[in-house]
Amino acid sequence: MSAKVFVTGVGIISSIGLNNEETASALQESRSGIGRMTVLETLYKDEIPVAEVKATNKELKEISEVTNKDPFSRTTLLGIIAARQALSQTDIKDIKEFRTGLISATTVGGMDRSERFYKEYIKNNSRGRLRDIITHDCADSTERIADTFGIKDYVSTISTACSSSANSILVGSRMIENGILDRVLVGGVDALTLFTLNGFNSLMILDRTGCKPFDEERNGLTLGEGAGFLMIESEHAIRQTGKTPLCEIKGYGNACDAFHQTASSPEGDGAFLSMQKALAKAGITPDVIDYINAHGTGTKNNDLSEGKAILKLWQGSVPPFSSTKSFTGHTLGAAGAIEAIFCVMALKHQWIYPNLNFRHQMTDLGFSPVTHFQHDIPLRNVMSNSFGFGGNNTSLIFSRC
Amino acid sequence: MEAFINGMSAISPQITFTCEKLLQEVMEYDKVRYLKCIEPQYKEFIDAMASRRMSRIIKMGVTSALKCLYDAGIKNPDVIIAGTGLGCIEDTEKFLNIMYTNEEKLLNPTNFIQSTHNTVASTIALMLNCHNYNNTYVHRGFSFESALLDGLMFLQEGSANTVLVGGLDELTTNSFIITDRLHFWKKTSINNLNLLDYKTKGSLAGEGAAFFALNSQKTERSIAKIISLNTFYKPEGFSEIEEKISTFIQKNAGDADKIDLILMGMNGDLFMDKIYYHLKNSLFNHIPCAYFKHLCGEYDTSSSFALYLASSILKEHNVPVVVRLDNKPINEIRNILIYNHLRNVNHSLILLSSC
Numbered sequence: 001m002s003a004k005v006f007v008t009g010v011g012i013i014s015s016i017g018l019n020n021e022e023t024a025s026a027l028q029e030s031r032s033g034i035g036r037m038t039v040l041e042t043l044y045k046d047e048i049p050v051a052e053v054k055a056t057n058k059e060l061k062e063i064s065e066v067t068n069k070d071p072f073s074r075t076t077l078l079g080i081i082a083a084r085q086a087l088s089q090t091d092i093k094d095i096k097e098f099r100t101g102l103i104s105a106t107t108v109g110g111m112d113r114s115e116r117f118y119k120e121y122i123k124n125n126s127r128g129r130l131r132d133i134i135t136h137d138c139a140d141s142t143e144r145i146a147d148t149f150g151i152k153d154y155v156s157t158i159s160t161a162c163s164s165s166a167n168s169i170l171v172g173s174r175m176i177e178n179g180i181l182d183r184v185l186v187g188g189v190d191a192l193t194l195f196t197l198n199g200f201n202s203l204m205i206l207d208r209t210g211c212k213p214f215d216e217e218r219n220g221l222t223l224g225e226g227a228g229f230l231m232i233e234s235e236h237a238i239r240q241t242g243k244t245p246l247c248e249i250k251g252y253g254n255a256c257d258a259f260h261q262t263a264s265s266p267e268g269d270g271a272f273l274s275m276q277k278a279l280a281k282a283g284i285t286p287d288v289i290d291y292i293n294a295h296g297t298g299t300k301n302n303d304l305s306e307g308k309a310i311l312k313l314w315q316g317s318v319p320p321f322s323s324t325k326s327f328t329g330h331t332l333g334a335a336g337a338i339e340a341i342f343c344v345m346a347l348k349h350q351w352i353y354p355n356l357n358f359r360h361q362m363t364d365l366g367f368s369p370v371t372h373f374q375h376d377i378p379l380r381n382v383m384s385n386s387f388g389f390g391g392n393n394t395s396l397i398f399s400r401c
Numbered sequence: 402m403e404a405f406i407n408g409m410s411a412i413s414p415q416i417t418f419t420c421e422k423l424l425q426e427v428m429e430y431d432k433v434r435y436l437k438c439i440e441p442q443y444k445e446f447i448d449a450m451a452s453r454r455m456s457r458i459i460k461m462g463v464t465s466a467l468k469c470l471y472d473a474g475i476k477n478p479d480v481i482i483a484g485t486g487l488g489c490i491e492d493t494e495k496f497l498n499i500m501y502t503n504e505e506k507l508l509n510p511t512n513f514i515q516s517t518h519n520t521v522a523s524t525i526a527l528m529l530n531c532h533n534y535n536n537t538y539v540h541r542g543f544s545f546e547s548a549l550l551d552g553l554m555f556l557q558e559g560s561a562n563t564v565l566v567g568g569l570d571e572l573t574t575n576s577f578i579i580t581d582r583l584h585f586w587k588k589t590s591i592n593n594l595n596l597l598d599y600k601t602k603g604s605l606a607g608e609g610a611a612f613f614a615l616n617s618q619k620t621e622r623s624i625a626k627i628i629s630l631n632t633f634y635k636p637e638g639f640s641e642i643e644e645k646i647s648t649f650i651q652k653n654a655g656d657a658d659k660i661d662l663i664l665m666g667m668n669g670d671l672f673m674d675k676i677y678y679h680l681k682n683s684l685f686n687h688i689p690c691a692y693f694k695h696l697c698g699e700y701d702t703s704s705s706f707a708l709y710l711a712s713s714i715l716k717e718h719n720v721p722v723v724v725r726l727d728n729k730p731i732n733e734i735r736n737i738l739i740y741n742h743l744r745n746v747n748h749s750l751i752l753l754s755s756c
Contacts, residue, residue: 043505107517109539118497125578133579137487138518138539143746146634155634156547157540159488159518167536171551178554195493198500199513256481256526256535261514273532389514390523392535 004235005173006245006401009092010341011085011187013078014226014328015051018063020085024345030373032327032356034210034222040192044201049210050192051224051329053078066148071131073110074191074225076141078334082227083145083185090231090243098182098237101154103172104142104229105164105188106333110135112191141189154181159333161388162295164188165228166336166396170252172232182237187229187337196332197223203262211298211330213323214307214369216360221297224329228337230344247347250381250399251284253277257391263301268309270393271295271385275313278383278395286314288381289397291352293339294369295385296323297330306385307365320377322355322369336386336394343382343398352377402553402630404564405623405756408473408614410465411709412438413697414593414607418468423713424721427696432590435577435606436698447528454511455524456491458571461610462521463528466567470529473614473622479561480534481522482551484544484568486701488518488537491573521569534561542743544568545702546632549613549751553630556617567612568705572698577606585699587669594723596669596695604668607698611705613712619756625712628736628752629653635746642676642748643684646740649750654736660688660752661734662720664711666741667692668699673745680740681726689729691720704741704749711737715755 010020015033017023026033033051037044040052055063060077065084072080083102087095113132121128134140142157154175158167165188172186190196200206200223207220238245255277257270264271279286295306303323310318324342331338342353355369362368380400387393411417414436415428430436438461443452446464455463462483470478496512514520519537526535534555538547545568555561580586587603596605615627631649636642650657663685665677681690697706714720720731735755742748 115497118494119501121575121579122498122501125575126582130583134583137541139486139541139543142540143634152634154632155540156538156543158536159539160522160535160537161517161519171536174551174554174558178557180550180554194500194505195497195513198505198508199496199510199516201505202508202510202513254534254536256523256532258523258526258530258532261520261523261527270532388519389517390519390535391526392519392523392537 003177005176005249006233006238007230007247007249007344008233008243008245009086009090009231010344011082012228012338012341013053013081014331014338015053015224016327018055027353028373030354030356034329042194042197044197048206048208049222051222052192053225071135073135073141074112075106075110075189076144078191078227079104079141079145079189080148082187083149083229086185086229086231087149095150099153100151100183101175101181102142102146102151102185103156103158103168104145105158105168106138106141106190107159107161107164108190108193108196109138110140111193111195115194151185160392161390162332163336163386163388163392163394164333166386166394167254169230169337169340169396170254170394173249173252176232176234182234184232185229186232188333189227190225190331190333192223192225205299207298210357211325212357213296213298213326213355214303214362215358216362218298218300218303220299222329224331226328226331226334226338228334228341230337230340245401246344248399248401251278251282251397253281254394257393259391262389264305264387266305268305270391271306271309271387272312274393274395275309278397282397284381289319289383290379291346291382292319292321293343293382293384294321294323295387296325298325302387304364307362311365318367320352320370322353324353326356339384340396343384346382347379347398347400350377350379351375402557404553404556404615404617404627405619406613406625406627406712407616407620407622408469409624409709409712410468410472411609411611411706412441412461412465413609413706414438415696417709423717424723427723430593433593434586434590435572436593437572438608456489456515458489458569459515459521459524462567462569463524465610466525466565466612469612469614470565475563475614477529477531478563478565480552480555480564481525481531482536482548482566483522484538484548484702485518486541486544486570488539489516489520490576491571492516494573494575541701542747543632545705546630546749550630552615556615562616564615565612566615567610568702569610570608570700570702572606572608593695597667599669600671602671604670604699607700607703609697609706611709623756625715625753626756628754631750633748636748639676639679646684646750653752657688660736660738661731662737663688663690664707664737664739665690665692666694668694689731690726691724692726693724701743704739707739707741708751711739711753715753
């Protein structure tokens, strides 16, 4: 299909910044958001570092500009804040001007409120505030975001673990290509919760000193939270409004590792396939990819598997790559979108981000990530990888217009 | 956006998984507040060891998917997509419970691993060793519709030949208690077959898993043909709903007279059903109408059961009496429109025809 898909606005909130500007500064200054927990109340408060958005729910509500008394999960508030920025950057006057949809993504939805409910509920099933459970399901945050901005033409939510929002970008792009929508707000959101913290902790893959992606001594991931949304538009919509797009979504690939429910295959078969599919869709060869924003969680398994897949695809000439999870932590359902936005910003500003906390070359890989912030790098095409539990792997390619 | 259904399988509160003929025997449940699935023997499909670790939704989902593929003669689909409103809630509840009971200490990760919403779609891929496109939608009454739309897009793009798409949700003790506190269900026990007679608030809870093998080509296995699908979100009122449905019919069927049966999502809730009765007496005045939630109960992906039912009707050229809402004569059944909504928020239309 020949229809093009463009990015015209982005919005981001994470541990490194409450908005696009703060995020850009943190990236330029190599400032990580990983640190001690201040918002989440858990047994592991002093033991496990996280990449928290440094604002209470009350503060987030103020920033989000929502005024009604509806129950808003932390997830929803983060989502509204990011979505509002994306819409504002796109400068949309009337949301009804084009057929506009919202495809969001999340792994645990409103779990931050559900666990409050559950704590009471398990003592006695007539207890627990109902206001805390009606925001539970994944669609709740999506619908509240849609309602906040009056998006009605298509509303949906995707959940494929850590690749969730990469898939929302992929599906949104295809809906434009298929002529179903003109504009789609795509992205994802997840808040830190006890559920995910304890879940990943039970898998023993949380690094006690903060994640060190692609380092020989890496010892797990660091959980983060945040939201990222991108406004994507058809060529037709752009022509009509005369807007200058930030970049083009040129390729995408979704493949399943089909190896294990949580582990990646040793040779990164699924990762190789999703990258290969994205290249094929973009109609480009690996050598014109100028930067890879890797999935790079910092677990022993992922980084080796992803590294091997990259090596197999690029043979001897691996392009500059880094994992920005060393800045934001692993934001799960938001990760694909947040990292896609980093790619959009990289193309726009000609930046390449460092992979923080990298000290030791991996013995099984003959290459290492970028370790210092680089500017004035003319980038043509950049790739973003997102790989999830269940082997749900997705790669996206963003290109200069 | 057309597709042939070349295989399908449903696990539901009715005898759908093993039956030769649709609703040959109708399951009547007396004095109930929810319907649960009649579960098949899983051992033919899932290794006993693996089965023991799986929650009901995983077993039901994987089994109906595998049976569907088998019936369609597909070994390795180009696309696997699942839709589920609440996903693997049994595992989610178990992990939350143990997390609080053990005060965050010494937790077994199994429930956490299996709690992720993509567990079923990815387990199907794992069992088939299928490396192709794999996705999971989790949006209330749009979960199955989003999955179906994604699948139809693949066939339209020509980027896939065989698509596996399914809708599934499980009801657990806790999810029933919680949604009951939210007044989703009737407060008294009822007979499922009399669901529409009570005229009170609330519905009958349900669950199910239904999978479909779609193909752009008609084969000798083809059961029915999906003509089009549309969703609309939070319509302003009856007139907007009528307008959306009229436009959909005009665009895809040309004329309302072409539709031989309307399958509606009445769930017994006095308020939620108002729109269906309104349409029955206006837009659908001359068309035979039917309903299905007395057979499967209300749940986020119940439209997947409706699609199974409608496809079976088209295949067998017979409308079971138990689903009829009127006595209007039906001569030949060629086109069926499914109209469903979940809590007046997520509305969907699926038009299908005989092959």
